[in-house]
Amino acid sequence: MTTAITPPNTIPTPTGRTSLLRRVIRRPLGAISLAFLLVVALIAVIGPLIAPYDPNLASLQLVLAQPSAEHPLGADSGGRDVLSRLLAATQISIAAALVALVTALLIGVIAGLIAGYYRGWFDNVASWFTALVMALPGIVVLLAARAVVGPSVWAAMFIFGILLAPAYFRLVYAAVSAVRSELYVDAARVSGLSDLRIISRHILSVVRAPIIIQSAIVAGIAIAIQSGLEFLGLGDMSVPTWGSMLNDGFINIYKAPLLMMWPSLAIALTSIALTLLANVMRDALERTVQVRRRRRRAVATATGSIAAVTTSIGTVTGGIGLDAEAEAEPTIRHADDERAAARAGDTILDVRDLRIGYGQDDGGTLEVVHGVSLDIRRGEVHGLIGESGSGKTQTAFAVLGLLPRGGRITGGSIDYEGVRLDTAGEREYTAIRGRRIGYIPQEPMSNLDPSFTIGSQLVEPLRVGLGLSKKDATEKALALLERVGIPDPKRTFAAYPHEVSGGMAQRVLIAGAVSTDPDLIIADEPTTALDVTVQAEVLDLLRDLQAERQMALLLVTHNFGVVADLCDRVSVMQHGLIVEHGPVRAIFGRAEHPYTRSLLGAILDEGPARAPLGGADIEQADIEDADIVKAAVVKGGAR
């Protein structure tokens, strides 16, 4: 009934390993739908041959006859055998739908190929035509056409096919636009293949599967609209179709309600089967794409962002896997030095044997953090360092109660200022997040809501969490923006996130994190996504704010340069475990774990983006330590 055409959002590419057909049959819904459609197709072909009577043979005695042995489905208002009509109608209805389908397919695919491959004026014309078609309901166009061309099913379905063409056009156009700039298409062109061969070899193979899916949907729409037209009584009433049978049934709805049932069932079941088939095919294709992507991601995490580290260690067993060897190994702990000891005894966050797992499709749980213990003291800066996939961000999210979907704490405890967080509910957490623990994310742009102004995103937590009035909250937010070094706070306050730079956005996020005066801030790689020059400024800002507000800072990073710059103590994480822990100088001077040493080696490679140990409060001894580190790393042969 509706001509709403929604092409599949993504264009899944076929894998070619197992055929689409086989994957569809393997699913019960797919197999049933396909079997049903095959039966319908069979009836469409041989229906008139097996019909017991002429579908148009009328008999006065049989008008609205009840089902009987001779007429199993009874007879209609014209005294015609319903079973015979149903069989004959299947042929005409399916053939009519095919006319629309083939028309749409030919026009849409050819136009899509030409527009997508050659672009140019054709492109504009086609998109204008699409807008035109979308502006009128299909049935209104068909009614208008009916006034001109008369009651022909075939003419109506041909016109409807033209109206449906954009469904294919957009699909093919998008696919061709994506593929035409691919290297292998360039290569084919350079090697002298004709455009026609390129299109058929490289481009049609990409869009084949989506076109099949779209065809199932289009066929359903065509059947619906065609039976709708016939149902309105606008078709040729001498031709038996599902729609005209429905019309007859509806007129006699009080006298013989059963008459309506057969064509209704035929239309409904065929439409459902087509839609289900399309869904099953789409699922089958999307799943393979997902699996592929997941595999690719696994490879990416295994190689890691700090390639130097993973290669030098050589024991990495896939990003987030369980490493039995590492689990058995106890954490290497260095004793507090003077600086760290000054804060000893006042622990605000105590994480004990924390385990985090993700529910899997098969009902099992994949553990990604295998018993992490961590304590953070009031006012200290604690570095949590490790390569991507080591579980450090997962640990941070667990403390915040913000694990991604499917993730949960499977063991251990989190104690924050006397409150058990591992068992805390949503309401308890709402009171703690923001006001007691702040969070600074890694990627500045994606962490601001694009639909709201920066100001409103800063004001909202102040009003909800601290109960400030709108005026007070606005003043406080403006003051914070000024404090974090934004040149024109009023303008930034009124701006949308896409109107500011990444560095500015990160300052805004830092302002947001400290706005509610928490005792602990968790900063997850706060500088990784920024330019090198901006990195240094943001680190300075973090250091100043931390000193000024005396808040504890849990700094999650993979960069030892950042750690050396800011931290009092360090925990080194690998494969979901803390492998080494101690004051920053001890770690730099006397690192024992090979992984720690290789990480230290990596900063030498990363170059002097920033002096390893800068800042006013660092003494000469530290610099000597750093030299020792370099020497140790070189001697240890990690490189």
Added chain:
Amino acid sequence: MLPFVLRRLASGVVLVFVISVIAYALLYLGGGDIARRILGQNATDDVVAQKAADLGLDQPLLAQYFDWLTSAFGGDLGRSWFTGQLVAVSVSSRLAVTLSIVIGATIIAAIVAVVLGVLAARRGGWIDNVVQFVSVIGFAIPGFLIALVLVLVFAINLGLFKATGYVPFASSPSGWIASVTLPVVALSIGAIATVAQQVRGSVLDALSRDYVRTLRSRGLSTNRVVYKHVLRNAGGPALAVLAVQFVGLLGGAVIVEQIFALPGIGQLAVQATGAGDIPVVMGVVIATAIIVVVVNLLIDLAQAALNPKVRLS
């Protein structure tokens, strides 16, 4: 903001104009000897020629169209060839009926779809499965079949609603509600199915965004984040689908009006089509196109209100 609105408005006007040219050309050229068709085979050639002159059919097509267009700007869409009624009057009097059920169905579809979509996206599990399955079925079954089942069950078997007929709101508000309930429900089910799927998808997408985590980390409750931030961001794609659905509902109304015997524009179109009453068909086409353009403009404005990037571009 103003340039954005003006640009959309201008493209809408152009679209209606192009549709009017194409429709006029096809309707008046394709019909063959129109005067002969109106008068029947028995009329003499003289009478037929006289009729054609009366209707202005002896003029060149371009002149005819120009006449039509200039009167159309004055709100005059000509007269029906058979009843002699002013097309503009019969179209606008019936538009109220059609718009009341289509807008009613759109509003209901939007509300129910948002509730179902958010529920499915947030709860997951069996609720998600049920919503997904119902969506597929609701999408697959043509709306007029749903309408027929509703008539059979609620009007004929249970006698809860009147099966047919329309009661104007002015004469009896409760009677009006009783007469439009079944048509609105029948129309909205398909739209609910499609829009709910879209809402589910875009809410899931928005929920996985980084800013959702960050907003929650600031001490905002999950409900607040979902209903203020996630829904606003998910609103854009959902509105786009709703706009497409509106066009579909307008088409669906044609058949639903026939089933429930509602005197809407769809019924007018079916009658005019059957009789070959070209001026009325033309009037219906133009009225429909204008409605679609206006609704698309409203949806564009809503998009702009939701999404600052749309506003600025």
